Amino acid sequence: MAHGPEEIRKHVRFYIGIFAALLVLTAITVGLSYIHIGPEGDNRGNMVVGMLIAAFKAGLVGAFFMHLSSERPLIYRILIFTFIFVIGLFLLFVASFHDNIPPLF
Amino acid sequence: MEIPYTVNARQDTGLWNAKIGIWLFLASEVMLFGGLFSSYIFLRLGSGQVPGYVWPMHVLNVPMGAFNTLVLIGSSVTVILSWAALKLREWRMFKIWMGLTLLCALTFLVVKGFEYSAKFTHYGVFMRSGEILTGHHLHEVGEHYTLVPDAEGHGARGAAASAKGGAGHETQGTPGTQGTEASHPAGESQGAFPAGVTKLPDGTLQIEKAKVIRASNHGPRYNTFYAIYFTLTGLHALHVIGGMVVLGYYFFRGHVLYKVNPEHLANRVEIGGLFWHFVDLVWIFLFPLLYLL
Numbered sequence: 001m002a003h004g005p006e007e008i009r010k011h012v013r014f015y016i017g018i019f020a021a022l023l024v025l026t027a028i029t030v031g032l033s034y035i036h037i038g039p040e041g042d043n044r045g046n047m048v049v050g051m052l053i054a055a056f057k058a059g060l061v062g063a064f065f066m067h068l069s070s071e072r073p074l075i076y077r078i079l080i081f082t083f084i085f086v087i088g089l090f091l092l093f094v095a096s097f098h099d100n101i102p103p104l105f
Numbered sequence: 106m107e108i109p110y111t112v113n114a115r116q117d118t119g120l121w122n123a124k125i126g127i128w129l130f131l132a133s134e135v136m137l138f139g140g141l142f143s144s145y146i147f148l149r150l151g152s153g154q155v156p157g158y159v160w161p162m163h164v165l166n167v168p169m170g171a172f173n174t175l176v177l178i179g180s181s182v183t184v185i186l187s188w189a190a191l192k193l194r195e196w197r198m199f200k201i202w203m204g205l206t207l208l209c210a211l212t213f214l215v216v217k218g219f220e221y222s223a224k225f226t227h228y229g230v231f232m233r234s235g236e237i238l239t240g241h242h243l244h245e246v247g248e249h250y251t252l253v254p255d256a257e258g259h260g261a262r263g264a265a266a267s268a269k270g271g272a273g274h275e276t277q278g279t280p281g282t283q284g285t286e287a288s289h290p291a292g293e294s295q296g297a298f299p300a301g302v303t304k305l306p307d308g309t310l311q312i313e314k315a316k317v318i319r320a321s322n323h324g325p326r327y328n329t330f331y332a333i334y335f336t337l338t339g340l341h342a343l344h345v346i347g348g349m350v351v352l353g354y355y356f357f358r359g360h361v362l363y364k365v366n367p368e369h370l371a372n373r374v375e376i377g378g379l380f381w382h383f384v385d386l387v388w389i390f391l392f393p394l395l396y397l398l
Contacts, residue, residue: 008189019182026174033397050393057389065382072119075128082132086139093143097150
């Protein structure tokens with residue numbers, strides 16, 4: 001990727017905008033964690049909202065700081081496989097948790 | 106031997122080689138942290154199966170964690186600005202932004218160090234009756250422990266939180282009774298101490314060893330939460346140190362390469378920056394999972 005000086009100066013302003021967005025989202029995450037979302041005694045509402053915000057923040061970092069918004073196809077191919085494998089890993093743990101293996105003896 | 110494609114892209118991949126290298130490395134890092142995050146999921150799901158057990162929440166220092174989040178996100182911005190400065194061939198600005206990045210990393214580690222030491226000097230005594238007494242300055246004196254209990258107010262809340270955290274899981278009593286006992290924080294009223302605990306005139310608690318299951322600081326062995334907390338943040342802190350080594354090399358030795366091939370140095374900084382953003386990214390998930398939710 002060839003970056004001209006003007007283009008880079010424009011990017012810099014953009015990075016600072018992303019920085020501000022990330023700080024605001026962090027403040028929102030902290031604030032929301034003190035408000036209970038969903039039914040009493042159930043933490044899943046907060047968990048889902050908290051993780052969605054975190055995923056969005058991660059998306060911002062990945063897309064703009066790590067330049068994934070304009071990267072070569074080969075990088076995307078590597079990341080698609082990584083994504084599949086790591087989600088598979090999470091699901092394996094969740095599945096093994098819900099699979100109650102009957103005692104052998 | 107000259108390493109090929111450090112500046113110019115290869116025809117077939119459209120990338121310079123280090124770019125593919127770092128992304129493959131980050132892919133393996135995702136799996137490393139993914140394994141530990143799935144352990145977290147597993148432990149947390151499992152904790153819901155134990156009656157009366159409540160996963161400890163808001164037991165860590167949230168302001169410190171939030172401050173560290175700010176510092177780490179800030180350092181992610183400064184590292185990218187140092188890269189942009191190199192691209193514009195502004196050496197002085199590169200040094201300033203990279204220096205700030207290293208300063209942020211150091212700040213993060215110092216704050217983390219304070220958080221760790223606060224936990225390592227904060228003790229919990231697990232009583233056979235199911236209660237957990239928390240405080241500082243735990244000492245063994247003959248057949249007794251002595252403990253300076255947490256102050257009422259914020260300390261009492263801390264005791265209640267850790268009592269919930271340990272109840273039914275670490276102790277062997279019936280979960281039902283522990284559920285009720287957990288709602289009585291240690292030190293709430295002076296007459297409410299469990300059997301075997303006497304309050305000395307100076308406020309120190311004297312606890313009979315025979316009535317105690319175990320006593321430890323809030324280190325990894327304290328309970329499941331602290332075990333996964335120290336594992337995840339410890340590995341993350343090691344990554345911060347690793348990132349500092351790489352970025353520090355650019356900061357202190359970058360001028361050598363800059364004189365020969367500035368574009369090559371810019372590419373190296375981009376690679377180091379990609380690793381640094383990844384470290385930031387892991388923290389973006391760690392902070393809510395461990396401190397908030």
